Amino acid sequence: MKRTFLLFTITLTVFGCKNPKKDNSKLNVVTTTTMITDLVKNIGGDHINLQGLMGSGVDPHLYKASEGDVSKLANADIIFYNGLHLEGKLVEVFEKMKNKKTIAIADALDKSTLIGSEYFASNFDPHIWFNIEYWKQATQFVVKTLTDAIPEQKETFKTNGNNYIKQLDALKNKLETVIETLPREKRILVTAHDAFNYFGKAFNFEVVGLQGLSTATEAGVQDVQNLSAFIIEHQVKAIFVESSVPKRTIEALQASVKSKDHDVTIGGTLYSDALGDAGTIEGTYIGMFEYNVNTIVNALK
Amino acid sequence: MSSAQIEIQVIASLVAIACAIPGTFLVLRKMAMISDAISHSILPGIVIGFFITQDLNSPLLILLAAITGIITVVLVEYIQKTGLVKEDTAIGLVFPALFSIGVILIAKNANDVHLDVDAVLLGELAFAPFDRLIIYGVDVGPKSLWIIGCILLTTLGLLSAFFKELKVSTFDAGLAASLGFSPGVIHYGLMSVSSVTTVGAFDAVGAILVVALMIAPAATAYLLTTNLKRMLVYAMCFGVFSAIMGYWLAHILDASIAGSITTILGLIFFVVYLFAPSKGIIAVLFREKQQRTEVFLLTFLLHLKNHNEEGERHVNHLNEHINWQKVRSKTVLDLALKNNMITINNKIVSLTEKGNDFTAQAIDYIITNEDTQIEHMKDDFFLFRG
Numbered sequence: 001m002k003r004t005f006l007l008f009t010i011t012l013t014v015f016g017c018k019n020p021k022k023d024n025s026k027l028n029v030v031t032t033t034t035m036i037t038d039l040v041k042n043i044g045g046d047h048i049n050l051q052g053l054m055g056s057g058v059d060p061h062l063y064k065a066s067e068g069d070v071s072k073l074a075n076a077d078i079i080f081y082n083g084l085h086l087e088g089k090l091v092e093v094f095e096k097m098k099n100k101k102t103i104a105i106a107d108a109l110d111k112s113t114l115i116g117s118e119y120f121a122s123n124f125d126p127h128i129w130f131n132i133e134y135w136k137q138a139t140q141f142v143v144k145t146l147t148d149a150i151p152e153q154k155e156t157f158k159t160n161g162n163n164y165i166k167q168l169d170a171l172k173n174k175l176e177t178v179i180e181t182l183p184r185e186k187r188i189l190v191t192a193h194d195a196f197n198y199f200g201k202a203f204n205f206e207v208v209g210l211q212g213l214s215t216a217t218e219a220g221v222q223d224v225q226n227l228s229a230f231i232i233e234h235q236v237k238a239i240f241v242e243s244s245v246p247k248r249t250i251e252a253l254q255a256s257v258k259s260k261d262h263d264v265t266i267g268g269t270l271y272s273d274a275l276g277d278a279g280t281i282e283g284t285y286i287g288m289f290e291y292n293v294n295t296i297v298n299a300l301k
Numbered sequence: 302m303s304s305a306q307i308e309i310q311v312i313a314s315l316v317a318i319a320c321a322i323p324g325t326f327l328v329l330r331k332m333a334m335i336s337d338a339i340s341h342s343i344l345p346g347i348v349i350g351f352f353i354t355q356d357l358n359s360p361l362l363i364l365l366a367a368i369t370g371i372i373t374v375v376l377v378e379y380i381q382k383t384g385l386v387k388e389d390t391a392i393g394l395v396f397p398a399l400f401s402i403g404v405i406l407i408a409k410n411a412n413d414v415h416l417d418v419d420a421v422l423l424g425e426l427a428f429a430p431f432d433r434l435i436i437y438g439v440d441v442g443p444k445s446l447w448i449i450g451c452i453l454l455t456t457l458g459l460l461s462a463f464f465k466e467l468k469v470s471t472f473d474a475g476l477a478a479s480l481g482f483s484p485g486v487i488h489y490g491l492m493s494v495s496s497v498t499t500v501g502a503f504d505a506v507g508a509i510l511v512v513a514l515m516i517a518p519a520a521t522a523y524l525l526t527t528n529l530k531r532m533l534v535y536a537m538c539f540g541v542f543s544a545i546m547g548y549w550l551a552h553i554l555d556a557s558i559a560g561s562i563t564t565i566l567g568l569i570f571f572v573v574y575l576f577a578p579s580k581g582i583i584a585v586l587f588r589e590k591q592q593r594t595e596v597f598l599l600t601f602l603l604h605l606k607n608h609n610e611e612g613e614r615h616v617n618h619l620n621e622h623i624n625w626q627k628v629r630s631k632t633v634l635d636l637a638l639k640n641n642m643i644t645i646n647n648k649i650v651s652l653t654e655k656g657n658d659f660t661a662q663a664i665d666y667i668i669t670n671e672d673t674q675i676e677h678m679k680d681d682f683f684l685f686r687g
Contacts, residue, residue, distance in 0.1 A: 065427035067551035067558050073431060074305035093428045098435060220408075 027149055030076040032087050033060050034275035035129045036105060038285045040080055043142050043160045047153050051076075056277045059244040060087050076100060078149055080142065083107065084114075086126035086273075101149070108141035109134055115197050127272070129285070130199035132172045136165050171286050175293045179203050182297050189296060190231060190239040192250050195272035199292075210249055224249075228256040231264055238267030238299035244274045267299025305430040310548050312429050312446050313562065316502045317514050317540030319453040322460055323495040324515035325536050328523055329471050331388055335374065335492065336515045338396035339499045340508040342373040344403030352410065363500060370496030373399060378488065424507035426558045445505035452501045456494055460533075467491065468529055510559040514540055517566035524577040539569055591686055595679065597625070597633045602642060602660045605652050616648045639685045655682070 026049040031037040037052035044050060051072050054063055060082070073079065081087055081094050083104030094102040106114075106128060115125040128134045143161035147154045179187075187205040189196055194209030210227055231239070231253075241250050250266065257264045270292045276282025282291045320336075327333050346369030350362035373395055380391040434444040441447070460467070470477035470484040477484045495515075502511045522535035547562025554561065575582050601619075608614060619630045634650075637643045642656035652660065659682045666674045679686075 064557050065425055066555050067427065067548070067561075068555040070305050070309065070427050070430070070558075071303060073428075074303045089425060090428065093431050096433065097431050098433060098440065 027146075028075050028077045029146075030072050030079045032063075032079075032081040032090065033273070034058075034278075034283075035285055035288075036080050036082060038275060038283075039105075039135070039138060039164075040142055040146075042164045043139065043157055044146055045156070045160060047150060047156060048146070054274065056274055056283065057243050058274050060273050063087065063090070065090075078103060078145065080105060080145075082126055082128070084124045084126035084128070101145075103141075103145050105138045105141065108137045115201070125194070125197050127195045127198055130196055131202045132168050132175075132289070133202070134198070135285070136168050139164050139168070167286060171289060175203070175289065178293055178297055182300055186237075186300050188234055188236050188300075190227065190236055190253075191270060191272070192240075192242045192245040193272070195242065196270075203293075210253055211245075224253055224256050227253055228260065231257050232260060232262045236264060236300075238265045240267050240296070240299070241269045242272040243269050243276070244272060265299065268295040270295060306548075306552075308430040308443050308446065309426055309558065310545050312443060312449060312505055313426060313544035313548060313558070314541045315446070315449045315453055316506050316511070317518065317544045318537045319449055319456055319498050320502055320511060320514035321518050321536040321540045322456050322533065323491060323498055324519040325522065325529075325533050326467060326471055326491055327495060328516060328519040329529075329532075332392070332492075333516045333520075334389060334392050335377065335495060336499050337512045338377070338392045339370040339373055339496050340503060340511060342396040342399035343367075343369045343500060343503075344400050345369055345406060346403075348403045348406045352406075363504065367497050367500045369399065370500055371493050374489070374492035374496055378485075378492070424503060426506045426510070429505055448501050449505050452498050456498065459490070459494060463487065463490070471529075507559050510563060513563045513566050514544075517563075517570050518543070521570045521573045524573050524580045539566075543569060594632060594636060595683075595686070597629065598636055598642075599660075599663055599675075601633050601637065602652065602656055603664070605643070605650060606657070606660045606664075611649050614650045616645065616650060619650075636685065640683055642682075658682075 026047065027044075029040060029044060029048045029050045031040050031050065031052045033054055034052060034056055037050065040048070041050055053065075053069050053072065054060060077100070079094060079097070079100060079102045081091065081102065081104055083091055083106035085091055087094075091104070094104070106124075106126070109128060111124065114128070116123065128138075139161055143157050146157050150157075184204065187203070189200060189205045189207045191207070191209055193211040194207070196205070196207045196209070199205065200207035208227060208230065210223060230236075239250055239253060241247050254264055254266060271282060271288045275285065275288045276291075281287035324333075324336070327335060343366035346365035346367075347362050350359065350365040354361050376395045376399075377388075377391045380386060380394060381388055386394070429445045430443050432444045433440050434442060434447050466477065466482050466487050469480065470482070470487040474484040477487070499511055499515075502514070506514075518536040518539035519532070521539050522532045525535055526532050543565040544562055547565040548558055550556075550565060551558040551561035573581065576584075578584055605614060612618065616634070619625065619634070625633075634643075634645075637656070638645070640655075641653055642659060643650050644653055645651075659678070662678055663675055666672060666678070
């Protein structure tokens with residue numbers, strides 16, 4: 001035991017000197033998913049020091065923390081997360097953090113309007129960003145939270161927030177015109193997991209996911225069979241892969257449909273639980289939404 | 302270094318020590334995989350706990366998980382006792398059965414709730430510092446630090462109280478029974494400790510790391526010593542060392558902490574496996590080579606003893622007579638000379654008195670079928686080994 005302790009002390013001293021510098025001048029804000037990172041960046045701009053935990057293409061249900069995230073979380077002044085169990089175990093960790101300000105975006109929304117679980121009342125569908133109205137409420141919520149933290153920047157945050165809400169309104173109008181071109185009976189969206197329920201509700205799509213809400217569960221043989229029967233019955237032209245879910249389940253579905261002498265194409269990759277790479281158009285919430293809708297409409301036309 | 306970083310290393314080190322103790326005994330009893338089995342078989346306990354409480358965060362879930370762990374151990378022991386299958390087979394029979402009961406329960410009753418082992422037990426070292434234990438409004442440190450601390454203290458207490466019993470029943474169950482303490486009781490006690498440690502450590506650091514920390518340090522220590530106390534201490538040291546080095550590896554690479562610790566554990570085992578003084582692969586290879594040369598030397602000496610004619614004993618003819626390559630004959634000749642077994646006059650090799658004694662004794666042992674005695678004899682005769 002003495003040796004162990006000695007070793008421990010030596011290691012601490014050796015590595016103790018190597019401490020990353022932390023920028024104290026600005027408010028340290030940590031966000032979880034890429035959608036929330038994008039939202040907070042649009043409002044906070046240069047006035048905050050923003051760090052996102054999850055990169056593009058990361059599935060928030062299955063996210064594994066790295067060592068760097070520990071320092072990010074430890075140094076954070078405010079943490080924004082989605083909530084509703086989207087980030088799995090992390091949500092609980094955030095809820096238990098007593099000495100930090102942790103903000104669940106989902107708290108901004110009226111829970112009674114959310115889509116709930118059939119079995120257990122307290123569980124809701126967490127993919128709230130696919131309803132632009134919800135995202136507008138989230139924007140105001142972020143503006144309010146940041147204003148409380150840095151009152152002197154009140155005006156900037158307010159202007160940024162209003163501008164962003166205007167952009168979201170414009171986005172919604174634009175998407176509605178695009179979707180109008182698709183006849184009602186063709187609005188059937190088949191994807192890998194149940195991420196698009198809010199999207200379907202907002203734009204009158206019938207949404208069918210192969211896997212359940214959580215990407216951690218596996219699709220059963222029965223699920224694939226039922227869904228391929230559904231696709232044939234409704235003459236669905238295309239099904240979609242998601243950027244953060246492995247392709248193979250959707251390919252299995254396609255093969256199953258083809259085995260019944262029916263043709264269905266893979267309409268493209270949709271961004272569901274994460275945005276595209278930072279710096280590209282799909283790396284922003286607005287770009288992602290436009291891309292998704294264009295992909296869906298073009299493939300189903 | 303921030304307090305979160307220190308806390309992670311302290312938790313990881315404590316888990317390493319808490320795992321090394323039952324791990325050492327499990328490795329010695331060839332039951333190492335029981336920790337892996339427990340990490341899966343606790344699922345039905347968690348599912349049933351969820352059905353009772355409807356709450357993923359209830360401590361009842363963890364309690365039921367630990368109880369399922371003990372049930373696993375009892376079932377494994379029961380199947381083993383029948384004597385029809387081996388230890389590892391019994392483990393392999395029990396845990397998939399329990400795990401699949403859990404899977405079926407989820408599929409039938411809770412398909413749209415995120416319910417699995419990961420959802421209930423935290424299992425992520427990186428978040429451990431943020432899950433605080435608060436008593437009467439005072440922050441007393443990370444919750445998992447306290448859980449692991451309690452488990453470790455209990456384990457250490459039990460270890461010092463029952464060390465002799467554990468030792469005897471591990472190495473000689475028959476002797477333990479005749480001395481009056483039941484190996485069965487000790488066995489169940491050890492297995493229950495392993496089960497509780499696994500579940501508690503699982504919550505703090507995650508499944509794979511628990512299995513790795515139980516087995517890898519103990520297996521590494523096993524290669525280095527044959528003394529139980531030393532093996533325990535070595536296993537703890539390796540565990541703690543890997544935990545801290547792994548943490549800093551993760552820091553440098555910005556990678557998963559559990560993954561890095563497991564990597565370090567694997568590397569340390571590999572290095573020890575190669576370089577361990579007596580059981581290491583290099584030591585074994587070296588010993589084999591040495592023994593081969595010594596066998597050749599003995600053959601050569603026997604040849605000399607059998608032949609008095611000079612033609613058979615000429616240095617240049619060695620290759621032809623015993624059918625050796627040049628290099629090998631030179632090695633053997635040098636070794637024999639260094640050990641004063643032979644003399645060379647005018648390129649004619651003859652046995653010295655010592656060489657004669659050695660060969661005569663060796664022949665005796667070979668005739669009486671006591672070949673192993675030759676090894677001891679070598680210690681007496683050889684100044685230099687092959």
